[in-house]
Amino acid sequence: MVLNEEYKPMKRLLSGNEAVARGAWEAGCSVASGYPGTPSTEILENFARYPHVYAEWAPNEKVGLDSAIGAAYAGKRSISTMKHVGLNVAADSLFYVAETGIEAGLVIVSADDPSMHSSQNEQDNRQYAKFARIPCFDPADSQEAKDFTIAAFDLSERFDTPVLLRLTTRVCHTSGPVEVFEQQQQLPEPGKYPRNIKKYVVIPANARQLHPVVEARVQDLAKYAETSPLNRVEWRDKKLGIITGGIAYQYAREVFPDASVLKLGMVYPIPEKLIKDFAAQMDAVIVLEELDPFIEDQVRAMGVTLFEPTTKPEFPLSKSVFPIFGELNPLIVRNAAKAAGLLNGEAEELPNALQVELPPRPPSLCPGCPHRSSFYVLNKLKIPVNGDIGCYTLGVAPPLNSIHTCGCMGASIGVAHGAAIAGDKERHVAVIGDSTFFHSGIQGLINVAYNRSNTITIIMDNRVTGMTGHQQNPGTGLTLQNRETIEVDIEAMVRACGITKVLTVEAYDVDVIEKTLKQWMKEDEPAVLITKEECALLPSARKQYLPLEVTDQCNGCTVCFRIGCPAILKSEELDPKYNRSLAEIDAALCTGCEICAQVCPRDAILFRDQVRAKQVN
């Protein structure tokens, strides 16, 4: 990349996600489309703030990737970002663009989540690169996240291929010093839109021509990998050589400071000669990587002999030393190395486990969460619930206990429909949020309407994409770059799908939700209940907070405890008759949503109007 020399780099603390955004901007990328998903979300949020760029949230990852592909076809450097499972949604598009190639650089970012901090699985998306025959970069820190993003755009154009930039949670959400440049790379204006039918129309006749091109490209990339600056050897002691990539490099350096390291920045395709030459000079060679034996399988397939441990790990498959699941850390790496006989000494003793039972603090629905009332009712009515991905997945937690399946984005309605067509004796309810409905829920609802199952769906419309931290979506009226736009009318959309029984209610209204569900359970047709109320953490909702109060009518009956609100505490005061803890409201947490006041059988919790009247007096 050519830079004007007067622009001196400066060091700034950036997270891996901020660094990717910065790198994309410095590389002259001007179009970005993706869908929020931890740990990827902040990439687009940051990119959107740079000057002279276009950035958007698409309704789902596939639409996001198609949009970035379309922009790359049109000659603009483009980026599409998503979490690892998002690439499953976008996989169809990944495979066609791997065939067609692009006009201008296209980088696809997959943020993987080893240990599943916020995910339903820990799939290793390096496999997608091999599957689709495209290069995969795996940075180890923020500086590399930026550098590799820039290199990915260059490589994409040089080899006419999309590049998979694979991140992991610890790279995405670790901040470190990064050298930044102020100037955006100057790129020529794109030419006329290509009319290259043989390249861009993948009808079978053309696709058959393209497949050999793709295979040849992989071979060319493997040759490039031999001398690429992305891959480097750090020569130290030759007793042990470590082949590694991504975040695992950091653990290699921390645990084996004296070992030689072959660090692969590009983990697919990998450089055969470089690896064999490295291995030939070492007394023993190991591969250190998180999750799948992705590098290890490729290295073994080359015929390189790897170190054989004295004790195999519990789940060996073809991974010889380190665990196949979960995030690594220095302690896990050190202990695995000791168990394998690579380091001297017994496994380190951990500090003694705590000898006291602590109340767990799992994530839970926030005080004032508008989803709470529906889950309270679903639990009370003992209805089997097919859930979906979002904040409302937390309806699974005690005491609400009201989600019985949850698989992936958009699965709820289809799974509930499946129970109906299987003739399940119980009537099912599907629960899905606004953003997830736009993402991939709507097709399930079309199926319910078209094939006439009696599935009931609750669309919990909290007016924002909540779990990932308040992103705009097609229902909010704003775009990622804060432009005003349409608000998709969910009720009209549901009707247009062919559902005639539709009702929109206030999400806090426990009574209406309960009556409606009870009535609908007696009928035998598809129905959709839309519970609408903005997320209690939105700034506009915060302005409405008014903490409620418990009166001396409380006798400790515990009904309000069953809504699972963090603002309702067990008081130290006991009811004299029953010797039970009374309820107490934490004024610092209570928003005044009134769900507890509605369910209290003794009217012992004041409603907002009553609190206000009391304050006036």
Add this chain to the structure above:
Amino acid sequence: MIHFPKLNINTETLSILLVGVGGQGTILASNVLAELGLNLGYDVKKAEVHGMSQRGGSVISHLRWGETVYSPIIAQGQADIMIAFEKLEALRFIDQIRPGGFVVINDQEIVPVTVSTSDVVYPDDQTIREKIAEYTPNQYWVKGVAAAEALGNAKAANVVLLGAMSAMMGMDPEPWLDVISSRVPAKYLDLNQQAFYKGREAVES
């Protein structure tokens, strides 16, 4: 080599763990510490987890300073310093501290919802103190919320803790205040400076 005479820490890499409850301001504190490390000329890594765990759950940030910092994660039992924004979380993560490590505890109780829905109780102060003492003799309790409330804004408790930590590490206030000043809105600058000094007094007295 990083040397803190007051803590008797000599280390290649200083490892600081911040624990608390989602929404308590741990992010600001870890950002201040990361930038401070960078300003002092160290390599720095700061690791957090976002997303689901933030919804009222336990949160944890790893922060490391050194000549070159490799792993962003502090291995279990290796933290030199732990700052706990909430008492229960101090106890929950105490096995992350190295023997003889330093713990700063904000004297704040946020009762998890699991207490009202089960029979597990929130441990009393004496239990917390005794259990922590099994891991390290060095625990400092700071009335962060009370100090911040006395200044008129309970939210400044996180800066009270930073002040306490600066004194505990035997460091001058200026480099800390430089970073804090650059990160808080101008109208809260005075409040945050006072909060920082309140924290220093809590340790120095």
